[in-house]
Amino acid sequence: MIADHRNGKIAGTDNLLALLMSAEDPETGYRYTDLEIRDEVMTFLGAGFETTAAALAWTWFLLSQHPQARRRLGEELDEVLGGREPTAADIDDLPWTQAVVAEAMRVFPPIMGVARTAKANDVLGDYPIKAGTSVAVLMHSVHHNRRVWENAYDFDPSRFRKENLDGPQRRAHIPFGAGKRMCIASGFANQEATLIVARLAQRYELDLVPGQRLRRELTFTGGPDGKMLMAVRRRAISPGPADRRRL
């Protein structure tokens, strides 16, 4: 595709690839090499697209299995939005929607784990770690640690109501990693996922088509391995308080 952009086979300029290809450092005039352009695009696709896609796929799956959580989601969306489109300004008023997204990412963290290399000798818990050792942090294990999470395998968004979360749970919810190399786009991704869930759940209910054998892809991201077929049903929006006043 880089070659096709260069030789004019692809003419569009309003896309990420074209922007990276035309980018130039204003001070030094440096332009990305083809390999750097490819690496940047791969980062956006892998880190920026697959992750949120995996988070959303599992969110729809979990909602289809938990009608009560889904009903509450619909009620919150009707109450706050009353049928109008959600915007970023609504997010603070949608605590249950946010909790659904956070809990889905706890149960099915989009990134399975991250690795670090110890710079110096250290001790982690009872384990001596030698400098140079690779240490993996498995989000999935941390998110299902029974010492921190009660009924860790159950999907229960109410854990993420602010008043219910205790300190250890806050620290043990790490879908975006932690520390210096934590996801640079966690705020954006949370906002994007919350708005997509709000916008779609406001209008539709998605039910898992029975008889599918769902498996989790065990690669860098942990989305569904293959298709996840859902039946889509339009839901009736009840007027929220703002609309009721107008009626």
Ligand code: HEM
């Ligand atoms: C639900 C969505 C997302 C999840 C769960 C997620 C998760 C993560 C995790 C676990 C890391 C590694 C942190 C570490 O090593 O400690 C990471 C890094 C990163 N993410 Fe995300 N991410 C998401 C969305 C995004 C989006 C939308 C973008 C860009 C548009 C993005 C860009 C990056 C980049 C550039 C890094 C590397 C940061 C660095 O090494 O300093 N991510 N992400």
